[in-house]
Amino acid sequence: MLGGIETGGTWTVCARGTADGTILDRTEFPTTTPARTLERIAHFFREDGELPSAVGVGAFGPLDLALGSPRYGSVMVTPKPGWSGAAIATQLAELLGIPVAIDTDVAAAGLAEQRLGSGRGASSIAYLTVGTGIGAGLLSDGRPWHGLIHPEVGHIRIPHDLQRDPFEGACPLHGDCWEGLASGVALAERWGVDPAELPPGHPAWELEAFYLAAGLLAIVSVASPHRIVIGGGVMRSEGLLQLVRAELDRLNAGYLSAEELSRLDTYLVPAALGDDAGVRGALLLAASECLRT
Numbered sequence: 171m172l173g174g175i176e177t178g179g180t181w182t183v184c185a186r187g188t189a190d191g192t193i194l195d196r197t198e199f200p201t202t203t204p205a206r207t208l209e210r211i212a213h214f215f216r217e218d219g220e221l222p223s224a225v226g227v228g229a230f231g232p233l234d235l236a237l238g239s240p241r242y243g244s245v246m247v248t249p250k251p252g253w254s255g256a257a258i259a260t261q262l263a264e265l266l267g268i269p270v271a272i273d274t275d276v277a278a279a280g281l282a283e284q285r286l287g288s289g290r291g292a293s294s295i296a297y298l299t300v301g302t303g304i305g306a307g308l309l310s311d312g313r314p315w316h317g318l319i320h321p322e323v324g325h326i327r328i329p330h331d332l333q334r335d336p337f338e339g340a341c342p343l344h345g346d347c348w349e350g351l352a353s354g355v356a357l358a359e360r361w362g363v364d365p366a367e368l369p370p371g372h373p374a375w376e377l378e379a380f381y382l383a384a385g386l387l388a389i390v391s392v393a394s395p396h397r398i399v400i401g402g403g404v405m406r407s408e409g410l411l412q413l414v415r416a417e418l419d420r421l422n423a424g425y426l427s428a429e430e431l432s433r434l435d436t437y438l439v440p441a442a443l444g445d446d447a448g449v450r451g452a453l454l455l456a457a458s459e460c461l462r463t
């Protein structure tokens with residue numbers, strides 16, 4: 171029996187489950203301070219049932235994932251108060267006394283989508299979530315891509331036509347980066363309403379489709395994934411995915427001519443696992459040998 175943990179910006183989810191990503195029991199609570207949150211995680215696994223043999227963590231980042239780093243598995247500099255430098259992996263290993271595997275929340279969710287969801291059968295995928303923020307996990311043969319740290323695609327730069335869209339962007343660091351222009355927060359700030367209240371056909375969605383497609387074209391051009399799986403609250407808007415496919419086709423202009431890209435309805439697909447993707451991916455991380463601390 172294994173443990174899976176997703177520490178999200180707002181909620182933390184803990185689950186016991188199996189190496190194939192099946193959840194047996196779970197709990198969730200608000201993400202507060204690092205000390206309080208890690209304590210509640212440890213309490214769930216130590217006090218409320220059988221202690222798992224290992225746990226996997228999908229954590230909001232950025233994370234130090236450089237093997238051999240003294241801060242491996244710690245949060246790097248983050249705007250979330252109190253979390254910069256939080257040593258999630260080390261402290262959980264100490265609190266629980268079991269091996270801990272860690273990656274980003276989006277890498278964990280992407281891993282679950284590749285093994286169990288909409289990415290099945292594709293040897294590499296990009297998993298993108300468009301919600302409060304924009305994040306992506308790049309998976310190749312079931313392993314999350316790591317470099318210096320890990321991809322942070324939410325902060326790439328995309329074209330911003332200030333005549334068409336004078337909104338300066340919502341990213342506290344960069345203003346009009348991808349997340350700053352196309353996240354749920356950006357939509358809410360630009361249009362002054364909750365994105366869920368913007369009806370299909372509203373000009374917001376045409377602009378949003380352009381921005382999402384522009385970022386997706388960058389991902390396709392750099393990483394060349396076999397499939398893109400896209401989820402998150404913003405993507406629940408009716409008709410948005412079809413608009414994004416059309417924009418991606420237009421912006422690509424026939425250049426990347428792999429057969430898959432000519433069939434965008436099977437190349438750019440909706441996520442299948444919903445809110446459980448992160449914690450199921452964390453169970454899969456726990457089952458992997460390669461990422462253990």
Ligand SMILES: [Zn+2]
Binds near residue numbers: 345
């Ligand atoms: Zn940014």
